[in-house]
Amino acid sequence: MDSKEKLKLTFISLFTFIIQFYLSKSKFSEALSKRIEISTPVSSFLRVQEGLFLYRRGLDPYSGGVYYQSPLILFLHFSCELLGGVDAIRILYSFLTVASGWLVYKISEKYQENKKHRDLYCGTSSLWISIIYLLNPLTFLPNIACSSDVILNFLTLAFIYFSIQGFQVGYACTVALSLFVNPGTISLVLPSYYILKQSNPKASITGTFFVFLFYMSCLIIGSAILLQTFTFLMTPLHVYMNAHDLTPNIGLWWYFFTEIFEEFRLFFLFVFAVAPVMFIIPITIRLQKLPLIATVLMMGIHSIFKIYPSIADYSLFLSLLPIFGKAQENMKYSLLANNGIVFALVLGTTFYHSWITLGCGNANFFYASNLILAIGISLKAMDFLRAVLMIEWRSKHPEKKNEPLVQIP
Structure with a gap:
């Protein structure tokens, strides 16, 4: 990074930090924290406040049936409130968003310099990719609402960054933290491990696993000591696996399991849970030499099938594609895909307002917009994979570079 580019990124980061912190103190933040596109049962700031209310009074925060998030989120909020109240929490979220922007820059910079695959990575400058992430409304709005998905995105980018740097201990530590916050990120572990192996051939799966196990054990034991209970192990997993909280969101689960007959519930829980897992091994094996692409692709697939998705999940996938x-x-x-995504997000907001506030709509219209959003992200992911495979094939067959490729039915 040259000094001029560093100065520009610093200015953009400072501008983003100030604007986000200022807006997070306004009534706009309170309105956003109630929006289902931003706050879900496992990321809502209001639910963290409920958990803190119980924890301050010596009660189990998971006993109220409201707080489902990781103890790490609870302790972060509790520590920030001790240091400086709610403003300290807002500063933390603004800082993590800016730090995520810098991680995006470093990840992009590393791969822009990759001479082996210049036919894939050359394009948008690293500075612009970072700006796209920082000023993207899908990133900007969750931070203002203090959604804990901001923390999850930071941890996800952190373990990708450490894997690119070949730092085995840092990678294992941040993977443990990420899985402790949201077990769903397990879908990114295998492809990101191949990034680590590519950057550091000396890294072993056994060593990485033991370091991961050590950090995860420390997190579990520490949380158990502070909470004086082990309910934090079962309650979040129960929510992720059983989907018993059917609060409307922009995902695919809630409406389906509201309508499904009880005798078929277990079967479809299995189907929905296995669907994203089925992509991990085939994509990782096929893109073994391009592990960052496999990781970004799995981000998109994970956001489609996530039980409680928010726009922050889509921001990570869409912001890394310009690399x-x-x-x-x-x-x-x-x-087509971009218009579908924007159309679905705007339409979904309108339909939800019509359904809940005005009472002149119903859940079918809102869920239809969710389906359009899932189709838009799916089309984006499939089109991206098709383009990558086409470039890879043409790099291996330069004599057919100018020939059009026709898919044989």
């Missing part, structure tokens, strides 16, 4: 500039140039359906 692969040449692949984006070869994507055929970007306009």
Whole structure:
């Protein structure tokens, strides 16, 4: 990073920090914290406050049936309130968003310098990719609402960054923290491990696993001592696996399990849970030499099938795609996918307001917008994979570079 580019990124980061912190203190933040596109049962700031209320009074925060998040989120909020009240929490979230922007920059910079796959990674500058992430409304709004998905995104970017640097201990530590916050990020562990192996051939799976196990044990034991109970192990997992909290969100689970007959519930829980897992091994094996692409692709798939998704999940996937500039140039359906995503988000907000506030709509209209959003993200992911495979094939067959590829039915 040259000094001029560093100065620009510092200015943008400072500007983002000030604006986000200022807006998080306004009534706009309170309104956003109630929006289902931003706050879910496992990321809502209001639910963290409920958990803190119980914890301060010496009660189990998981006993109220409201708080489902990781103890780590609870302790972070509790520590910040001791240091400086709610403003300290807002500063923390603004700082983590800015830090995530810097991690995006470093990840992009590392791969822009990759001469081995210049036909994939050359394109948008690292500075612009970082700016796209920082000023993206899908990133900006969850931070203002103090959604804990901001913390999860930071941890996800952190373990990708450590894997790129080949830092085995840092990678294992941040993976443990990420899984402790949200077990669903397990879908990113295998492809990101291949990034670590590519950067550091000396890293072993046994050593990484034992370091991970050590950090995870410390997190579990420490949480158990502070909470004086082990309910934090079962309650969040129960929510993720059983989907008993059917609060409307922009995902695919809630409406389906509201309507399903009870005798079929277990079967479809299995189907919905296994669906994203089925992609991990095939994608990782096929893109073994391009592990960052496999990781970003799994981010998109994970956001589609996540039980309680928010716009912050989509921001991570969509903001990292510009790293692969040449692949984006070869994507055929970007306009259709982008318009579908924007259309679904705007339409979903309108339908939810019509359903809940005005009482002149119903859940079917809102869920239809969720389906359009899932189709838009799916189309984006499939088009991206098609472009990557096409570039890879043409790099191996340079004599057919100018020949059009036709899919044989």
